[in-house]
Amino acid sequence: MKNNEQKVMLTGVRPSGNLTLGNYLGAIKNFVMRQNQYKSYIFVADLHAITSPRDPAELKTAINDCMAMYLACGVDPEQTIMFRQSDVLEHGIMGFIMTFQTHMGELSRMTQFKLKSQNVGKNGIDTGLFVYPPLMSADILLYNTDVVPVGLDQQQHVELTRDLAGRFNKRYGDTFNEPDVYIAPVGNKILNLQNPTEKMNKSDGPNPGTIFLMDDLKLVRKKIMSAVTDNESVIRFDESAKPGISNLISILAATTGESIEAIEKRFAGHGYGDFKREVADAVCGLIGNIQTKYQRFKNPDVLDAILTRGAERARIVAAETLNRARVALGLK
Numbered sequence: 001m002k003n004n005e006q007k008v009m010l011t012g013v014r015p016s017g018n019l020t021l022g023n024y025l026g027a028i029k030n031f032v033m034r035q036n037q038y039k040s041y042i043f044v045a046d047l048h049a050i051t052s053p054r055d056p057a058e059l060k061t062a063i064n065d066c067m068a069m070y071l072a073c074g075v076d077p078e079q080t081i082m083f084r085q086s087d088v089l090e091h092g093i094m095g096f097i098m099t100f101q102t103h104m105g106e107l108s109r110m111t112q113f114k115l116k117s118q119n120v121g122k123n124g125i126d127t128g129l130f131v132y133p134p135l136m137s138a139d140i141l142l143y144n145t146d147v148v149p150v151g152l153d154q155q156q157h158v159e160l161t162r163d164l165a166g167r168f169n170k171r172y173g174d175t176f177n178e179p180d181v182y183i184a185p186v187g188n189k190i191l192n193l194q195n196p197t198e199k200m201n202k203s204d205g206p207n208p209g210t211i212f213l214m215d216d217l218k219l220v221r222k223k224i225m226s227a228v229t230d231n232e233s234v235i236r237f238d239e240s241a242k243p244g245i246s247n248l249i250s251i252l253a254a255t256t257g258e259s260i261e262a263i264e265k266r267f268a269g270h271g272y273g274d275f276k277r278e279v280a281d282a283v284c285g286l287i288g289n290i291q292t293k294y295q296r297f298k299n300p301d302v303l304d305a306i307l308t309r310g311a312e313r314a315r316i317v318a319a320e321t322l323n324r325a326r327v328a329l330g331l332k
């Protein structure tokens with residue numbers, strides 16, 4: 001049994017574009033708030049970014065931007081082990097091993113796969129889109145992770161990880177820790193402001209419905225003020241009847257910590273204009289703060305030093321776990 005200080009928390013983001021408000025509220029914020037309570041790991045999931053072809057120069061920039069953004073969002077590199085996934089080669093082998101614990105049916109049932117494979121190019125569905133969940137399982141299991149803070153869209157993949165760990169342990173003996181998912185009660189699925197039935201995705205690229213942490217604050221304000229709502233003129237949380245307003249309420253609640261009920265009460269009798277202005281103020285306050293810090297952390301030498309040290313520390317634990325798995329499998 002681990003005591004509390006030995007408990008491990010881990011999360012990661014794909015460098016598949018600039019980070020969004022959804023990435024911050026759904027995953028990064030929840031990690032940062034708890035990083036002192038756990039042995040903490042955060043990584044840039046760069047192997048997950050090549051599940052579909054990418055421009056190498058753009059990818060390189062995206063990886064560095066993502067790291068600088070983590071720091072700007074409050075990740076403390078003294079407290080937390082920060083690393084680039086592809087620097088720790090054990091992810092590749094463990095990903096391979098976990099893929100072979102997985103059934104085709106399990107992967108075909110993954111909601112993210114079903115959603116993302118709807119918009120395929122002329123060459124059909126990329127294999128990477130199909131097989132990335134077991135690589136994600138490897139990412140988690142290598143560090144004996146206890147808790148994985150993620151947005152709602154990734155819950156299914158963490159649950160698959162639990163299943164795969166359990167299956168492996170049953171077959172080959174106790175090898176992996178079975179992790180729990182942590183989903184924030186508010187802000188776990190931020191929706192596109194122009195299309196509030198769809199999740200806000202960083203890989204959608206620039207569009208009026210996605211708020212990027214690097215967006216100019218004037219643009220952020222404009223995006224929020226033009227968010228799609230409804231004709232009712234009542235500020236009330238009802239995800240199916242009022243997805244646009246409910247999304248804005250979630251954004252305000254997750255940004256400021258005020259409860260949904262308190263927001264509904266405070267805005268009783270107010271119009272959408274007043275409400276949107278307050279959401280815009282809160283989000284611009286948050287993002288403005290992150291942007292100021294981001295400028296400080298953009299230095300490539302500083303980032304490199306943090307990543308090199310992070311990878312060294314991560315590799316020690318990853319190698320131990322991989323070794324255990326190889327012994328269990330009879331590979332060693």
Ligand code: ATP
Nearest residue numbers: 014016022026027150151188189190200201202203
């Ligand atoms: P992509 O479009 O490349 O899939 P993404 O925005 O979905 O990008 P990921 O890198 O897939 O981001 O996920 C990083 C983390 O952010 C995950 O924990 C995921 O659950 C969380 N997350 C992503 N989008 C949202 C969102 N709209 N609301 C809340 N959490 C989110």
Ligand code: MG
Nearest residue numbers: 014112153201
């Ligand atoms: Mg995603």
